[in-house]
Amino acid sequence: MKSNELTEKSDAELVELEKSLAGELFQARLQNYTNQLDDTASIPKKRRDIARVKSELRRRELDALAQQVQQALAASVSEAK
Secondary structure: OOHHHHHOOOHHHHHHHHHHHHHHHHHHHHHHHOOOOOOOOHHHHHHHHHHHHHHHHHHHHHHHHHHHHHHHHHHHHHHHO
8 A cells, every 4th residue: 555545534434444454464363373364564554554654644744734833823923913
């Protein structure tokens, strides 16, 4: 999964994707524990995908917060004049 694919998704889609990836990670760990997992490299790949999704969600959260701060500063400057 690439980060540019994540930027195209909505917040709700990203949250749902994070949940599904967490479930897949759990299943992969369980299969690895019972020696049924053939591709053990899938565990770190899923962890990285989850981290990418969480990073994108956090970036969006910080961008929204930065916009709120800028609006509050602009409002306080206009009131001061």
